[in-house]
Amino acid sequence: MTIDDRYLARGPRVGIRHFTAADREEFTALARESTGLHRPWLFPPAEDAAYDAYLRRLQEPPREGFLICELADGRIAGYLTINNIVHGAFRCGAIGYGAFAHAAGRGLMGEGLRLVLHHAFGEMGLHRLEVNVQPANERSIALVRRAGFRLEGFSPDFLFIDGAWRDHERWAITAEMVAGDAV
Template sequence: MAQNDHRVILRPLTAGDEHEFLALVAASTDLHRPWMSLPAAPPAFHAYVTRYEGPDEESLLVCRRDTGAIAGLININSIIRGRFQSASLGYAAFAPSTGRGYMSEGLDLVMRHAFERLRLHRLEAQIQPENHASIRLVRRAGFRNEGYSPELLFIDGAWRDHERWAITNAMAGMVPAEPHPTRPER
């Protein structure tokens, strides 16, 4: 899909998004539980924004092009350079906008950004086997299931087993002309 055909755009999460973001989180409790926990009050929200101001992580809002409304959030976490050139994705739709393909389009834009601009080689998503909507999202985007890790992440009060889904820039057909300068020559 060409970038101009997308109904959504990406923009970084900022402190100015507090009001809309917290209202959407409050409206999305049933959708997010037990998979995702997002900041629900101003202090946690501001700590979250500050966390993503660093160089190793990005928090990107998926916004509707027509209204500007925030439809979802996709975080590029744990960027590792050197021989990895990889990152781990975290994401959530917000209840008013779910089930309309906005997150699929947002994920496509995040893949372009991560592979072509950040020049990462690999994106991973760790997903609990029962989280069918999340598995459908990454499967649609071309990720492959690479395996299963027992007790991988501490979610909703316990260490949870996760499937490990991943896609490389070559699988996505989004390989930059030059690799990132931190990748060794050989």
């Protein structure tokens, strides 16, 4: 299998693929290098044992995990997970994501997010994806706004992050909202 064969979808600059155990060293090193960018919003696995536990959770049926990789060299630019996937009449999931410092501000996450949206609404058969963002996380809000998500509400004390219950804005997008959207 070549590196290109691993991609589920490709855009002009990035491809998306699933997490593997072989990604542990690169992912954890990038997570450690990106601590200043991520805090206080998210805490990706930065140590081997934490990555292994994260990878195991991504194998559970209600989850899918995607690495967003630069096509030029295969380097991981960021990641996106779909959690709490429910099929049937609901066909929904909740996404979480993070860019790594070397890729931040270059539009790679936006391109990767669009690839994941098309994959989720196509191959995965989902209809709706939701994201919850802390109101002060301006970069994350800008990312989902550019991708076409709509603000649907505010949830006080929604997620327990960094030792406290944090307020979040609820954003969502449906398959119809991205139909025909070019990657």
